[in-house]
Amino acid sequence: MKPRAVLLDLDGTLVDHDGAAAAGLRGWLPALGLVATDEAIARWAAVQEPHLAAWRDGRITFAEQRRRRLRDYLGADGADAELDELFAGYVTHYESAWRAFDDAAGALAALAAAGVATAVLTNGTRGQQLRKLSRTGLADRAGPVFTVDDLGAAKPHAAAFHRACERWGHPPAAVLSVGDNHALDVLGARAAGLSAVHLDRYGRGPADEPHRIASLRDLPPLLGAARLT
Ligand SMILES: [Mg+2]
Known part of the structure; x- marks a missing residue:
């Protein structure tokens, strides 16, 4: 057929999406005191995949995969609400670059x-x-x-x-x-x-x-x- x-x-x-994510990181990372190098941008994409896979398989929620990405990426932990607020900062920059x-x-x-x-x-x-x-x-x-x-x-x-x-x-x-x-x-x-x-x-x-x-x-x-x- x-x-x-x-x-x-x-x-x-x-x-x-990749262009928007890179632009989002260039806007967001400096606000955290970090430098948005090409390596830092590539690492963002690399750390997300296992957590997105866990979400696709229904093992964790969408919000939880975001928190786990942040924990891996920043090497920092925090309460769920703190991590959610942190991630929202990235999303603001990401969405403005669509x-x-x-x-x-x-x-x-x-x-x-x-x-x-x-x-x-x-x-x-x-x-x-x-x-x-x-x-x-x-x-x-x-x-x-x-x-x-x-x-x-x-x-x-x-x-x-x-x-x-x-x-x-x-x-x-x-x-x-x-x-x-x-x-x-x-x-x-x-x-x-x-x-x-x-x-x-x-x-x-x-x-x-x-x-x-x-x-x-x-x-x-x-x-x-x-x-x-
Ligand atoms: Mg696609």
Whole structure:
């Protein structure tokens, strides 16, 4: 079955999450008396993954994964309320740096013009992801938004894909998953019966992935839609 519906990831796919996180750290770390070196920014991304994985698997809450990230990152402990307040400082800077990738709006418009339905499936929280889409100008273009809060499951678990497809009204076999995270958006989607394309913006691979695009501009032609710039 040729996909007539595209399920898009949000962070790293439509919106430049890494760029916003780096800008957020450059704003936030100096307020803590720390220097926002490239290494300090890379370490932020490195410490988060085990805690995000624990949250995706339902072992800890979203708030708790933030606290654990801070404990690891700063080497400091504190009461939950103190850590939550500290993290809120980072979030303020992070949110002010949200930007859509410059290929996102055009790709969504091209797909819509070709009659291809789009929706968003994200491992982020509902409130923050809706604000993100709104502030980056994509809310009216992206289609329905499915989050872990709504579905009770996170990517790469098949339940996240199945529940999103069911609520959206498209069978998994008719849906193409597109995202920047190969394990979550591509392998997870295929295991759930969807087809999938890896958005590999920075050429990081895996190189043996046969269905790979470097830009969302390359997505509409895959679905028989005109390529808009
Ligand atoms: Mg992503």
